[in-house]
Amino acid sequence: MFKNTSYNVRPDRHTSAEIALLKPEESVIVYDTDEKVNKFWNGTSWVSVNGESGQSGYSHTGAFAGKPLSNNYVWEAGNGISYTQADANNELYKVLSLDRDVHLAVDNPYWSIPTPSGTTDIGLFQGANLPKGVSSLLDYSYDYDTQYPSSSGTGFEGTTGRIKLNDAVYGDQLRVRFDFNIIPQIANTTVEPALWYSNRDDSDNITFTFPLTTQPIFYGGGTVGNTYLNRVEISAWITSNEDVNALTLPAIKSDNPVIIQPLGLLITLIR
DSSP: OOTTOOOOOOTTTSOHHHHHHHOTTSOEEEEOTTSSEEEEEOSSSEEEOSSGGGOOEEEEEOOBTTOOGGGTTOOOTTOSEEEOHHHHHTTOOEEOOBOHHHHHHHOOOOOOSSOOOOOOSSOTTTTTTOOTTOSOSEEEEEEHHHHOTTOOSSSOTTOEEEEOOTTOOTTOEEEEEEEEEEEESSSSEEEEEEEEEEEEOTTOOEEEEEEEEOOOEEEOTTOTTOOEEEEEEEEEEOOSHHHHTOEEEEEEEESSOEEEEEEEEEEEEEO
16 A cells, blocks of 8 residues: 555546556555545455455354363363473473364354354354355364375374464454463463464465464462463464465463363454
């Protein structure tokens, strides 16, 4: 976009060729007659900034792998996913999988108005509240080892499911609220929640892998064996093909053993 510059042009009255002639090497901000930004031309296509086609939206799931069938997929007191001393020694980000069977069991609407669609594999809201043009923000059936059978060292090995960004558009902001319980096993423990993130090119080759972290959480004296609910928010931008095609799942790193009880993900695309 131009800096400190506006153009009173209309996407419904000006062709892309006409817009390109104005400033072909840069994007052109497009204002409608109400003087509000409507769309901009990115050199290839119109990108909506607001209005129906640019609508933000969200999805939610509680479908974490490991939730116990024996207790109706609710974590029992003191039980969960173990983050071991070996994990701490190796400074490992433990990546947490999703599970389609858990999704079918726990992501069921608890309301009747508005009437839920009954569609599965999309999340708790069954497709309601998604951003315009986005079919789903979750893929419960994705199997990393099937897609990358010879992979090693990415951190995704052995994982299933993913946050699905394929319908995102450039300029979206991803925000993920990660809800989880931590049960410290040693006093004075620091836990680092993150999104474990791998950018991929158009051929699905992984280019960069890194954690998107948020503020560390410290558990001091008197915390051992207690259960602490955390609801942290982690953000990322979507600005390239590699972002749209990225793989991401929530992850936990700790400097001491802990028990993790992952609870839910609220995934939002902001436009």
